[in-house]
Amino acid sequence: MKKYLKAVLTLVLVVTISTVLVWGVNEITAPIIEERGSAGAAKAYYALVNDDAAKGTDITDDLSGLDAAGIKSVMKLELSDGTIAYGMQVEATGYHSGLIYATAVNMETKTFYGISIIANEETAGYGKTLLAEPAFLAYFEGLSLEGAIDVKNSGTDMTTVASKTTKGMTTSINAVAAFALANLGGEA
Numbered sequence: 001m002k003k004y005l006k007a008v009l010t011l012v013l014v015v016t017i018s019t020v021l022v023w024g025v026n027e028i029t030a031p032i033i034e035e036r037g038s039a040g041a042a043k044a045y046y047a048l049v050n051d052d053a054a055k056g057t058d059i060t061d062d063l064s065g066l067d068a069a070g071i072k073s074v075m076k077l078e079l080s081d082g083t084i085a086y087g088m089q090v091e092a093t094g095y096h097s098g099l100i101y102a103t104a105v106n107m108e109t110k111t112f113y114g115i116s117i118i119a120n121e122e123t124a125g126y127g128k129t130l131l132a133e134p135a136f137l138a139y140f141e142g143l144s145l146e147g148a149i150d151v152k153n154s155g156t157d158m159t160t161v162a163s164k165t166t167k168g169m170t171t172s173i174n175a176v177a178a179f180a181l182a183n184l185g186g187e188a
Contacts, residue, residue, distance in 0.1 A: 045087025127165030
């Protein structure tokens with residue numbers, strides 16, 4: 001009996017120590033990972049608005065309803081010409097989850113600057129190919145936030161082949177447009 005009790009206590013002690021170590025490492029690395037992710041998204045926003053001199057302020061905590069649109073973060077961008085834009089990091093689901101993109105919107109003109117794919121876990125040869133096509137990415141440049149958006153109209157044949165990715169992007173970009181109009185439209 002003592003032999004089994006000793007083995008169980010040893011196992012409990014090892015699991016407890018391991019759990020504490022994993023928690024500790026997570027506490028140290030989580031902020032670093034989040035900071036690097038935010039820095040990468042900010043770079044994507046500045047590239048979309050074509051203004052490396054833009055100044056950004058994270059306003060994610062000031063907004064509600066982000067989850068409904070798949071928005072992970074929002075940055076208010078003051079461009080060098082005084083224009084106010086908003087950059088958003090969005091997670092969408094096409095055929096797979098893990099489709100993360102950055103977009104930026106101009107609320108004065110109520111248009112998208114475009115999108116930039118950050119992470120793409122879609123199927124190789126289908127969704128992954130669609131999301132890398134220049135014609136597909138160009139479709140979002142200057143696209144109006146108002147009215148229904150259907151990425152089937154992007155001018156690429158891949159939208160019919162990658163139907164789940166197309167549907168996921170259509171749903172996502174419409175949700176982002178609705179969010180922007182409802183929550184970011186007051187400032188121009």
